[in-house]
Structures are given as structure tokens and as C-alpha cells.
Amino acid sequence: MRKPALSDEILLKVEKPARYTGGEVNAVMKDPDRVDIRFVMCFPDVYEIGMSHLGIQILYDMFNRREDVWCERVYSPWPDLHRILKEQQIPLFALESQEPVRKMDFLGITIQYEMCYTNILQILDLSGIPLSAADRGAGDPIVIGGGPCVYNPEPIAEFFDLFYIGEGEEQYDALFDLYKRKKAAGADRMEFLREAAGIPGIYVPAFYETAYKEDGTIASFGPAEEGIPAVVTKQLVRNFTDAVYPEKPVVPFIRATQDRVVLEIQRGCIRGCRFCQAGMVYRPVREKDVERLKEQAVRMLKATGHEEISLSSLSSSDYGQLEELVIFLMEECSGKGINISLPSLRIDAFSLEVMSRIQDVKKSSLTFAPEAGSQRLRDVINKGLTEETILNGAQLAFEGGWNKVKFYFMLGLPTETREDMRAIAELADRTAARYYETVAKEKRNGRCQITISTSFFVPKPFTPFQWARMYPPEDYTDRAGTVSAAVKEQLNRKSIRYQWHEADITVLEGVLARGDRRVGQVIRRAYEKGAIFDAWSEYSDYGRWMDAFAECGVDPDFYTMRERDSDEIFPWDFIDTGVTKEFLRREWKNAMEAVVTPNCRERCAGCGVKKFGGGVCIEDQN
Amino acid sequence: MKIRIKFRKYGVMKFIGHLDMMRFFQKAMRRAEIDICYSEGFSPHQIMSFAAPAGVGITSGGEYLDIEVHSSRTSEESLRVLNDVMVEGVEIISYRKLPDDAKTAMSIVAAAGYTVTIKDGYTFSGSGEDPGTEAFRHGLESFFARPAEVLVTKQTKKSEKTLDLKKLVYEFRVEERCRRPAFFLMVSTGSTDNLKPELVLEAYFASMGIPWKPEALQIHREDIYARSGADTPAFVSLGETGEILI
Numbered sequence: 112m113r114k115p116a117l118s119d120e121i122l123l124k125v126e127k128p129a130r131y132t133g134g135e136v137n138a139v140m141k142d143p144d145r146v147d148i149r150f151v152m153c154f155p156d157v158y159e160i161g162m163s164h165l166g167i168q169i170l171y172d173m174f175n176r177r178e179d180v181w182c183e184r185v186y187s188p189w190p191d192l193h194r195i196l197k198e199q200q201i202p203l204f205a206l207e208s209q210e211p212v213r214k215m216d217f218l219g220i221t222i223q224y225e226m227c228y229t230n231i232l233q234i235l236d237l238s239g240i241p242l243s244a245a246d247r248g249a250g251d252p253i254v255i256g257g258g259p260c261v262y263n264p265e266p267i268a269e270f271f272d273l274f275y276i277g278e279g280e281e282q283y284d285a286l287f288d289l290y291k292r293k294k295a296a297g298a299d300r301m302e303f304l305r306e307a308a309g310i311p312g313i314y315v316p317a318f319y320e321t322a323y324k325e326d327g328t329i330a331s332f333g334p335a336e337e338g339i340p341a342v343v344t345k346q347l348v349r350n351f352t353d354a355v356y357p358e359k360p361v362v363p364f365i366r367a368t369q370d371r372v373v374l375e376i377q378r379g380c381i382r383g384c385r386f387c388q389a390g391m392v393y394r395p396v397r398e399k400d401v402e403r404l405k406e407q408a409v410r411m412l413k414a415t416g417h418e419e420i421s422l423s424s425l426s427s428s429d430y431g432q433l434e435e436l437v438i439f440l441m442e443e444c445s446g447k448g449i450n451i452s453l454p455s456l457r458i459d460a461f462s463l464e465v466m467s468r469i470q471d472v473k474k475s476s477l478t479f480a481p482e483a484g485s486q487r488l489r490d491v492i493n494k495g496l497t498e499e500t501i502l503n504g505a506q507l508a509f510e511g512g513w514n515k516v517k518f519y520f521m522l523g524l525p526t527e528t529r530e531d532m533r534a535i536a537e538l539a540d541r542t543a544a545r546y547y548e549t550v551a552k553e554k555r556n557g558r559c560q561i562t563i564s565t566s567f568f569v570p571k572p573f574t575p576f577q578w579a580r581m582y583p584p585e586d587y588t589d590r591a592g593t594v595s596a597a598v599k600e601q602l603n604r605k606s607i608r609y610q611w612h613e614a615d616i617t618v619l620e621g622v623l624a625r626g627d628r629r630v631g632q633v634i635r636r637a638y639e640k641g642a643i644f645d646a647w648s649e650y651s652d653y654g655r656w657m658d659a660f661a662e663c664g665v666d667p668d669f670y671t672m673r674e675r676d677s678d679e680i681f682p683w684d685f686i687d688t689g690v691t692k693e694f695l696r697r698e699w700k701n702a703m704e705a706v707v708t709p710n711c712r713e714r715c716a717g718c719g720v721k722k723f724g725g726g727v728c729i730e731d732q733n
Numbered sequence: 734m735k736i737r738i739k740f741r742k743y744g745v746m747k748f749i750g751h752l753d754m755m756r757f758f759q760k761a762m763r764r765a766e767i768d769i770c771y772s773e774g775f776s777p778h779q780i781m782s783f784a785a786p787a788g789v790g791i792t793s794g795g796e797y798l799d800i801e802v803h804s805s806r807t808s809e810e811s812l813r814v815l816n817d818v819m820v821e822g823v824e825i826i827s828y829r830k831l832p833d834d835a836k837t838a839m840s841i842v843a844a845a846g847y848t849v850t851i852k853d854g855y856t857f858s859g860s861g862e863d864p865g866t867e868a869f870r871h872g873l874e875s876f877f878a879r880p881a882e883v884l885v886t887k888q889t890k891k892s893e894k895t896l897d898l899k900k901l902v903y904e905f906r907v908e909e910r911c912r913r914p915a916f917f918l919m920v921s922t923g924s925t926d927n928l929k930p931e932l933v934l935e936a937y938f939a940s941m942g943i944p945w946k947p948e949a950l951q952i953h954r955e956d957i958y959a960r961s962g963a964d965t966p967a968f969v970s971l972g973e974t975g976e977i978l979i
Contacts, residue, residue: 112744112821119852120948123790128748136760136820362760364753416760416818447763448777471775 113140116204116211117192125192129364130158133184133206136362137414139171140207141181147291149215150174150182151205151252155222155230156646161186162361163369165423166221166258170279172357180287183207183215184361187230188237190644196237203237212238216290218252220271222260225623226616226646228267231256232638235270242635244272244317249300253290261314262345262392263572265682266626266634268316272304276686277312277346278378280354285310308339312346315339319685321628327669329627329680344687349725351378351397356407359414371419371452372411374404376436380425381711381727383718385493385702386482386524388571389425391695392688394718395726396711401432405439412449420444421452428457429712437465458504463511476515476562477508483524484534490705491526493698498538505542509549514559516542521568522590523617525579525702532590536597536607539563543603561607563598565591567617571624572683573690575698581621581671584653587614615653616645621671627682630670632663689720735835736800738815739827739972742793746822751786757823758798764818767811770801784838784971785845785922787954788929795956797838797971805830808978829975838957838971844903845922846955847930850915855949857938864943866914869907872941877905885936887928898936901928903968905937919968922957 115122115132122128143149152171154161161167167184174182183205188196196203202211212218218240220231232242235254241247244254256264257275264274275282286307293303308315318339322330333341348354356375363370379396380389408420420440424430440451451469456462458477466475481496483489489496505516520535539561546559567587570579582590591611598609622630636659644650660667675681677696684692694717701708708716711727721728742754749757759779762769771777780801787793805811811828819825856863864872877883883898904919920928930952935945958968 115745119790119951122748123948128789129753132745132748134745134820134822136757136764136818364749364757366753366756413764413766416763418759418763446771448771448779449763450776474775 113209116209117201121192121195121199125195126189127158127365130186130189131192131206133209135364136416137359138184138207138361139175139182141175143181143208143210145178146181147179147294148181148217148287150180150217150219151185151212151215152182153185153212153218153220153234155187155220155227155234156644157189158186158363159365159367162363162367164221164223165369165373165375166279168357168360168373169355170219170283171361172359173280173355174283174287176355177284177287179291181207185212185218185234187227187233187644190650193233193237193643202239203234213240213250213252215252216294217255219255219257221258222256222267223258224646225260225620226651228623228634229638229642229645231267231270232635233643236638243269245269247272247300253300253303259388259392260624262388262686262688263625263681263683264314264316265321265628266623266630268628269631271316272300273307274314274316275312275346276314276343278348279346280348281346282310282312286313305338311344314343314686321682328676329682332680332682332685342685342687345392345689347689347723347725348378348397349723351726352400352403354399358407358410360411362415362417369421370417371421372408372415372417373421373423374408374411375399375423376404376427376430376433377424379726381429382426382495383493383698383708383710383716384482385491385575385698386521386568386571387425388574391573391690391718393425394688394690394711394720395723395728396429397726398431401436401439404436405443408440409443412443418448419450419452421454424455426457427453427455428459428462434461441465441468458508460507463507467511475513476517476560477505477513478517478519479504480519481538482519482521483527483531484520484536484538485531487705488524488527488531488534490707491702492524493702493708495707495710498541501538502541502545506545506549509546509559512556514546514550514556515562516559517562517564518542520563520565522565522594522611523568523582523587525576526705527590529593532593533597535563535565535594536601536609539598539607540601540603543601543606546606547603558606561603563594563607563609565594565609565611567612567614569617569620569624572681573686573688573695575695575702577625577681577695578675578677578679578699580674581618583672584614584618587617613648616648616651618667618671619645619653619656622667625681626670629665633659633665636663689718689723691719694718734802734805735831735833736802736805736811737827737829737831737838737971737975738798738800738825740796740798741824741826742787742796742822743824744792744822746820747787747790747792749822750789751783754786755781755783757820761815761818762800765811765814767800767815768803768805770803782837782839784957785842785927791952791954793954795954795970795972797957799831799837799839805978811978827972828978829972830978831975835974838959840924841959842923842957842971843921843960844919844958844968846904846917846919846958848915848917848953848955849930849934850910850951850953851913852949852951855946857943857946857949864914864941866907866909869914869916869941873905873907873937876937876940883936885932887932896926896928896932898928898933901926902933905933919958 174180253272256271261274304315320335321332324330377398379393381396482494570576770780784797808828815825887894901921906917956970961967961969
């Protein structure tokens with residue numbers, strides 16, 4: 112029987128002990144003596160969040176298919192256990208074996224958002240692994256970073272031995288094979304890393320150096336020694352239908368954020384929204400064959416017993432065989448108590464019909480993400496959604512019996528004016544008006560409920576907005592205030608609710624997103640000052656971070672308040688995502704002129720990813 | 734068709750609370766393709782109920798859930814398919830068909846039996862020596878030798894309630910296990926007069942002047958019982974009801 116790393120006493124004291132005991136359905140157990148490589152995969156946030164992440168489930172499954180690898184999991188201990196581990200000097204352990212993370216060969220950390228950077232340091236610290244890669248030795252695991260944030264790995268470069276840029280399905284086998292070879296040959300850590308740097312998509316920060324200009328911008332960045340590639344190319348799955356997919360995902364005991372089967376129907380997006388990093392770095396869009404999806408859905412439902420299945424993609428409505436897939440799922444799930452959830456669907460006659468069959472119309476709400484209130488600003492961000500489409504969609508929904516609508520917007524987008532902010536409230540008002548025009552009094556189920564939710568825009572690397580400036584925290588609060596005041600002026604204000612997020616974290620996220628290597632020391636200082644779980648408002652402390660910046664002599668405004676020069680060298684320029692800087696520059700210019708760029712299926716915009724030879728770029732060209 | 738399932742809960746599964754156990758079984762029913770009945774409506778749920786689920790930290794040799802199914806495999810088959818989808822820490826030990834008019838286990842629970850042992854490496858009296866089995870036996874006699882009632886206060890979410898242990902503790906013995914004292918208790922359980930073994934032990938320990946250290950004790954539930962007849966005080970295990978499907 113597995114013996115927990117923590118005593119009963121500790122487990123009964125902390126909140127949700129099942130976060131730490133492992134042993135879930137479909138968790139993989141192996142004999143440590145019969146594998147060559149021990150890998151522990153980490154999502155640096157609490158268990159319930161980490162367990163909801165599809166990427167880890169894919170890699171966990173893929174690694175464990177290899178007989179010579181045992182991949183386990185670890186998540187951030189919640190602050191209650193964090194304190195106990197520190198006080199009692201208990202090393203952080205992997206869930207499956209309950210053995211210390213430090214004794215593994217690899218610690219792989221998926222980095223999904225900037226606000227988890229201090230949690231990365233927490234994981235290293237609690238594991239007893241030196242925070243800086245430079246201080247690690249023979250007894251320490253190789254620490255690998257992956258996930259969307261590593262498209263700018265520089266702020267966290269010093270904490271990692273290597274980064275994997277792009278989709279994990281491609282090069283891990285090569286990395287493992289190399290590791291085994293090197294280990295058998297008795298090679299040391301540096302030798303392994305030096306050779307790993309030659310594997311496509313692998314970036315070893317120790318072998319690169321940066322020089323800065325007097326104004327603080329980058330003068331040059333490149334390999335510090337011969338034989339190290341100057342450009343690191345993102346890895347991309349070309350045959351998405353046959354890509355490895357977990358048919359027996361791990362099923363947590365405690366309720367995870369995603370407590371359901373997740374079926375990834377396509378990767379990438381044709382839309383080209385200019386604020387969206389995922390839309391750029393996951394190009395080109397690749398669909399999975401519908402027959403394969405049907406098989407996977409059936410197998411995963413059977414293997415997990417989940418009561419819900421959800422389709423995952425950046426824009427499900429763009430999936431070619433959506434109708435066929437959804438009809439199949441509805442038939443498959445009927446009478447078995449299994450729900451279907453369809454996020455990121457365009458509201459139209461088909462989606463409404465499907466939704467009316469799978470959910471309770473009276474209770475559910477429909478979601479629109481126009482992202483900007485005015486048509487002008489929607490053109491700036493290349494969100495091809497028109498007001499007419501929104502209002503017609505809402506009307507269809509109202510006719511179908513819905514009376515709850517949710518809107519998502521961003522504030523602080525480039526070129527945003529007071530009029531654009533006010534337009535958010537006005538759009539909500541016109542939607543409410545449409546309800547009262549459409550639905551006769553006697554048929555109404557009370558007022559309609561329009562919920563507006565705004566977040567603040569953070570420019571991300573590898574987007575056309577990577578040159579954009581941000582604003583001081585007060586300015587963001589002020590923008591939210593403008594929307595709030597405008598809502599109160601609307602005729603249908605009683606049908607509209609407005610909620611917004613805090614501004615502090617936005618600025619911080621902005622620094623971390625587009626920071627360079629000099630930001631690393633600030634992250635370390637913030638952690639030393641007690642920062643963890645910065646993504647959780649109850650734990651984040653803006654003041655602490657500002658102190659850390661001051662103590663390190665790093666000016667956060669340098670990273671956020673400047674509009675960058677068109678030819679400035681960015682810390683992430685050495686990564687080749689396929690999308691060229693030239694294309695992004697063109698799109699930045701188009702944004703300034705509010706010129707819309709057609710989506711990939713309408714007309715190729717020449718972004719550059721065609722060179723990979725996959726997905727939409729080669730559709731109908733065989 | 735009504736089915737009663739008996740299972741054992743051990744190892745790290747003792748840290749899984751009741752709501753999560755319920756979710757675990759709902760998913761397990763689907764994995765094992767049990768032909769379970771669902772309620773009507775937009776969010777149908779399985780017809781499933783648990784008998785007095787053991788609290789977090791307690792292991793158990795006799796936990797029960799009742800389900801309703803449209804059809805069933807044999808008891809033996811069902812045990813096999815269910816155990817195939819269990820995890821380490823849960824084992825299905827019985828699967829029986831109940832009479833159609835049977836009341837749910839939840840509604841007939843009357844008592845539960847517990848064995849409480851002292852965990853390795855723990856003592857009650859700090860550095861000193863703990864009382865031995867004999868001392869505990871004497872303590873138990875004087876604990877219950879007190880006048881008419883032995884009252885304890887039970888703290889519920891909303892109020893306090895005073896319970897008389899003399900009426901609600903059906904059995905209480907001290908035995909020697911692995912050269913340390915172990916306590917066997919049979920206490921009133923169910924929707925009225927539900928008594929947790931911790932509450933009894935705490936009062937008993939206090940009467941002996943021993944500091945209360947719940948972390949030092951491992952509580953193991955032996956089984957859950959219903960009354961065997963309206964007038965008799967005797968109890969019958971919930972697992973004895975129903976027939977084995979062959």
C-alpha cells in the first residue's frame with residue numbers, strides 16, 4: 112500500500128488533504144526500479160486548477176506510454192501546507208510515489224500565466240532545489256519550463272535549466288533518449304544541456320547572453336558559445352488527428368475546476384485577433400478528424416465516468432464538422448446522465464438549438480465576447496464581430512427563451528477613447544432594449560439580465576500589440592469608472608450589471624509578460640518577501656512587489672509605460688513561432704488604421720507559418 | 734430494482750470526505766456500466782444514497798450505499814466489474830438485491846461499531862507512561878458507574894445538544910491489541926441521536942484525567958447496523974439484508 116509523505120496529523124490539519132495524497136483513478140503507478148527516467152510534471156498552482164489543465168494530461172499520458180519513463184505530478188501546496196513544509200522541513204513530493212521531487216531526473220513546469228511565477232520558486236524552494244539553474248549540481252533534477260509563457264522565457268530564464276518552446280508532443284522523445292544516452296555515458300549536467308540545446312525547440316538560457324543599450328533596451332542577444340543555435344523554433348504537431356491524446360485521463364477525488372472530459376477538437380485559430388497570443392503562437396489552425404474525436408469521446412467517458420464532456424478549442428464554431436460531432440455526442444450521452452458543454456461557440460440558430468436541448472434555458476446564460484464596445488475599436492483589435500451579429504444573436508436567444516446574457520470586454524486596448532468605453536454600456540443597453548422589443552410582456556420571465564464583465568488588456572509577446580504601451584493602475588480604475596458611470600445613464604440600467612477586475616495585478620502581469628532577464632531578480636525578491644499565489648486576489652500584494660522592484664533597482668514602468676520602437680529588439684525575438692515580426696508589424700500598423708485583416712480561411716494574410724506545412728495553410732491543396 | 738452495496742474504506746481514502754466519495758461512486762457506476770436509474774429533468778442524478786458515511790480520517794470495514802438499477806448482473810459479476818474500477822483504498826465487499834419495499838439504509842441506521850486504536854509513535858501523557866489496558870478498564874467502570882446519566886454536550890452547526898451516553902452507548906469494551914489498549918464501541922447512529930465515537934472517548938478520557946489528543950487515535954468503523962425488530966434491542970448488520978443475485 113502507498114504510504115503518504117505527510118503524517119495523518121498534517122493531512123487532517125490542512126484544507127483538502129486529497130490535494131496531496133494522489134492515488135486517483137487512472138493515476139499511473141510504476142516500479143521505480145524498472146524505469147530509467149523519473150519525471151515529475153508540475154502545474155504551479157493549487158491542485159484543483161492544475162488538475163484541470165489539458166496539456167499536462169496529454170504529456171503525462173504520452174510520457175507514461177514509454178516503459179522507461181515514469182511521469183508523476185506535483186502542484187503548489189496551498190499556503191497552509193506551505194507553512195508546515197517550511198517549518199518541519201519536509202521536502203515537496205510527487206503525488207504518485209510520494210517521494211521527494213528532488214530525487215527525480217526531471218522537473219517539468221508548465222507555465223500558463225505570469226502570475227504563477229512566484230509559485231515556480233515555491234516549488235523549487237520546497238523541493239530543496241537551488242532557485243538558480245547556475246547553482247544546481249549533479250543531484251538536482253533538470254528543470255524544464257513549457258507552456259504559453261515560455262514564448263517569453265527571459266524573466267524566469269535563470270530559474271530553468273532548459274525551456275521547451277512549442278507543442279510538447281514533438282521533441283520529448285528526443286530529449287529523453289539523449290538523457291539516457293548521456294547518463295549511460297556518465298556525462299555531466301552541462302554536457303547534457305549543451306547537446307540538448309541542439310534539439311529543435313529546446314532553449315538552454317545558460318548558453319545565451321544579452322547586451323543592453325544605455326536606454327535599457329536590448330543591444331544584442333545571442334548564443335554565448337559556438338554550436339548553440341541562434342534561433343529556437345517552436346515545435347508544432349502537423350498531423351493533429353494522429354497526435355497522442357489521453358484516453359484515460361486522471362480523475363480527481365475533489366472537484367477540480369474542469370471536472371469533465373475535455374475533447375480537443377482543433378488547435379490554433381483562424382481569427383487573428385490582435386490582442387490574442389494563443390491565436391498567434393498556435394498557428395496554423397489544425398482540425399482533428401471527426402471520426403477520431405467520436406472514438407476518443409466514447410473511450411474517455413468510459414474510462415473516467417465523468418458526467419460531462421466539453422469541447423476545447425480557441426473557437427469551436429470554426430471547426431468544420433461541429434454539427435456532426437455535436438449531434439453524435441447528444442445521441443451518445445442521452446439517457447446516461449452526461450452533460451455536454453460547448454464553450455466558445457458563436458451564437459446562431461444551430462448553437463441555440465443545440466443548447467436548448469442540452470441545458471435548462473431558464474437557468475443558463477449566453478455569452479458574447481465582443482472584447483471592445485465600439486465597432487471602431489473592434490476593427491482595431493481585428494475582432495470580426497459586428498453589432499448586428501451580436502444583437503441578432505441575442506434576439507434569437509431571447510426568442511428561444513433565454514433572458515440572461517453575459518458580455519466580456521477588455522479595457523485599456525490600444526487607441527481606446529472615452530467613447531469606446533461608453534460604447535460598452537450602450538451595447539448592453541441596446542441588447543436589453545432588443546429583449547423588451549422581442550419578447551411580449553406576458554411571455555417575459557422577469558427582466559432580462561445583462562452582465563458586463565471587463566478585464567484589463569495586457570500586451571503579450573508575439574502579438575501585433577507587443578509594441579503597445581500600458582497605463583498606470585489609477586488609469587485602469589478610472590476606465591472602469593467611466594464604464595460604470597455610463598451604465599448608470601442607460602435607459603435599461605436596471606437590467607445591466609457591471610463587474611470589473613482589479614487593476615494592480617494587470618500592471619504587474621504586464622511587466623512579467625514582456626520583461627527581460629533583469630526582471631528575474633525581482634521575482635526572486637518578491638518570493639523572498641513572501642509572495643506566492645499572486646493569481647489569487649486574497650494572497651496577492653501589489654505593494655510587496657513594488658518594494659521588490661525598488662530594492663532591485665528595476666523600474667517597472669520601463670516595461671509597461673513605453674510604446675516600443677518598431678525596430679526594438681525584444682527579449683523573445685530569438686524564438687521563431689513561424690509568425691514573422693514583419694507580419695506582426697504590419698498588423699500593428701493595420702490596427703492603428705482600424706483596418707481589418709480577413710481570417711485564414713477567407714484569405715491568407717501571409718503571417719509566415721505556412722513554412723511549417725500544416726493545418727489551414729495546406730487545406731485543399733493536396 | 735434496489736441494490737445495497739457494502740464497501741471497505743482504508744489507506745489514504747480515509748481523507749476523502751463524503752461528498753467526494755459520492756462523486757467517486759457516481760463516476761464509478763458509469764465506468765462499471767452499472768444500469769443505474771437517473772432522476773428526471775435537465776440535470777439528472779443517479780438514484781443513490783449512503784448510510785451514515787464515516788467522517789474524514791476514519792477507516793471503515795462496513796460502509797453502505799443503496800442504488801436503484803433497471804437491470805443487474807449477478808452479484809459476483811457486479812462485484813468484479815465494480816472492483817475493477819475502484820482505487821486502492823476502496824473495496825466492494827457485497828452487492829445484494831433488496832426487497833422492493835425495503836427502506837433505504839440511510840433511514841434504518843441505528844448503530845455503528847468502532848475499534849479505536851492508538852497510532853504508533855503516539856502517547857497521551859507526553860514523556861510519561863500511558864495507562865495500560867487494565868487501568869483503562871477500571872476507568873471505564875467508574876465512567877459508567879456514575880449515577881443515572883452520563884451527560885455530554887454535542888456541538889452542532891446551530892446549537893448545542895445534551896446527550897446521555899448511558900442510553901446511547903450500547904457497548905464499550907477495552908481490549909488489548911498489540912500490547913496496547915484498544916477500545917471497542919457500539920454507539921447510536923442515524924438521523925436522531927447520532928453519536929460520534931470521538932465524543933464518547935473524549936468524555937471517557939477526561940474522566941480519567943488523560944489529555945485529549947484526537948490525532949493519536951485511529952478510529953476504524955467495523956460495521957453499521959439496523960435494529961433487528963421493533964421491540965428487540967438487538968442489531969443486525971446492514972449487509973445482511975437482501976439476497977445475493979445469481
